[in-house]
Amino acid sequence: MSTYVIGDLQGCQPKLSELLDRIRAVCPDPRFIFVGDLVNRGPSSLATLREVRALGDTANMVLGNHDLHLLAVAHGIRKAHRSDTLDDILAAPDRDELLEWLRRQPMALLENGHLMVHAGVLPQWTAEQTMALAGEVETVLRGPDWIDFLRQMYGNEPARWDDSLEGADRIRCIVNALTRIRFCTADGTMELAASKGVEIALPGYMAWFDVPGRKTEDVTVVFGHWSTLGLTLRPNLISLDTGCLWGGKLTAVCLEDRSVIQVDCPQYQRPGSI
Numbered sequence: 001m002s003t004y005v006i007g008d009l010q011g012c013q014p015k016l017s018e019l020l021d022r023i024r025a026v027c028p029d030p031r032f033i034f035v036g037d038l039v040n041r042g043p044s045s046l047a048t049l050r051e052v053r054a055l056g057d058t059a060n061m062v063l064g065n066h067d068l069h070l071l072a073v074a075h076g077i078r079k080a081h082r083s084d085t086l087d088d089i090l091a092a093p094d095r096d097e098l099l100e101w102l103r104r105q106p107m108a109l110l111e112n113g114h115l116m117v118h119a120g121v122l123p124q125w126t127a128e129q130t131m132a133l134a135g136e137v138e139t140v141l142r143g144p145d146w147i148d149f150l151r152q153m154y155g156n157e158p159a160r161w162d163d164s165l166e167g168a169d170r171i172r173c174i175v176n177a178l179t180r181i182r183f184c185t186a187d188g189t190m191e192l193a194a195s196k197g198v199e200i201a202l203p204g205y206m207a208w209f210d211v212p213g214r215k216t217e218d219v220t221v222v223f224g225h226w227s228t229l230g231l232t233l234r235p236n237l238i239s240l241d242t243g244c245l246w247g248g249k250l251t252a253v254c255l256e257d258r259s260v261i262q263v264d265c266p267q268y269q270r271p272g273s274i
C-alpha cells in the first residue's frame with residue numbers, strides 16, 4: 001500500500017476530490033495523510049471535513065492552526081474573522097460529530113522515519129520528544145478541560161521553549177511550534193508574525209528547518225502551513241502547502257517513491273487581502 005501525504009486543503013473540497021481521483025488512478029489501494037488545515041478560507045469547509053472523515057481508516061491527519069481555530073470559534077471562545085469560511089460547519093446538522101472527531105485527531109505522527117506535523121518543530125526537539133510533546137496537547141484536547149485549553153491557546157509567548165515550562169505556557173509553546181512556526185533563531189526562539197517567503201527572514205531568524213544541528217535531521221519532517229514556501233523536497237524534508245487556496249496547487253507526495261501529484265486550483269482568496 002502506498003501512502004500519499006497531502007498539503008493544506010483549507011476548505012477546497014472540489015480540488016480534494018479531484019486529487020484523490022488522480023491518486024486512485026495510479027494507485028489502487030492508497031492511504032492518505034493530511035498535514036492539517038483541512039478547513040477555512042476556502043469555499044467548502046463542511047464538505048472538506050466530511051470527505052476526509054468519510055475516508056475512515058484509509059486516512060490520518062494532524063491538526064493545523066485553522067482546525068484549532070474552528071474548534072475555538074465553534075465553542076464561542078474566538079469570534080470568526082471576516083475571512084473565515086466556517087459558517088457551513090457551524091450550521092451543519094452533523095456539526096457536533098464533526099467537531100468531536102476533529103478534536104481527537106493527533107498533533108503529530110511518526111511512522112517509517114517520517115514525522116508529520118502541520119507547521120514544524122523546534123530545533124532542540126528530537127522526533128521522539130516531538131511526539132511526546134504532541135501527546136501532551138492531545139491529552140488536554142481529548143480531556144475534560146479542553147475548552148479551557150482553547151481559551152488559553154492564543155498568543156505568541158513564550159517564544160522560546162524550555163523543558164521547565166508548565167501549564168498553559170507549556171501547551172501554548174508546543175501548539176505554536178507544531179501549528180504556526182515558520183521562522184526561529186538558532187536557539188529556537190520563534191517569530192510568529194511573519195508569514196511570507198523564506199527570503200524575508202528578520203535578522204537573526206531563519207526557516208526553522210535550516211537551523212544548524214536541528215535534532216530532527218535524522219528523520220524526514222513532512223509539513224504544510226507555509227504556502228509561500230511551496231513544494232520543497234529535500235532528503236529529510238517535505239513541504240506540501242502549495243497555496244491551493246491562493247490559486248496555486250493542491251499537492252500529494254507519495255512517501256514510498258516521492259512521486260508528486262498536483263491539481264491546479266482557482267484563486268479562492270487573493271494574497272494580501274486577509
Ligand SMILES: Nc1ncnc2c1ncn2[C@@H]1O[C@H](COP(=O)(O)OP(=O)(O)OP(=O)(O)OP(=O)(O)OC[C@H]2O[C@@H](n3cnc4c(N)ncnc43)[C@H](O)[C@@H]2O)[C@@H](O)[C@H]1O
Nearest residue numbers: 065066068069153154155195225226227228243246271272
Ligand atoms: N495559538 C494560536 N495563536 C494565534 N492564532 C492561532 C493559534 N491557533 C490557531 N490560530 C489561528 O490561526 C489562523 C491563521 O492565523 P494567521 O496569523 O492569520 O495566519 P497566516 O499567517 O495567514 O497563516 P495561514 O495558516 O493562513 O498560512 P498561509 O501560508 O496560507 O498564508 C500566509 C500568508 O501568505 C500570503 N500569500 C499566500 N500566497 C501568496 C502569494 N502567492 N504571494 C504573496 N503572498 C501570498 C497570504 O496573503 C497570507 O497572508 C487564525 O484563524 C488564528 O485564529
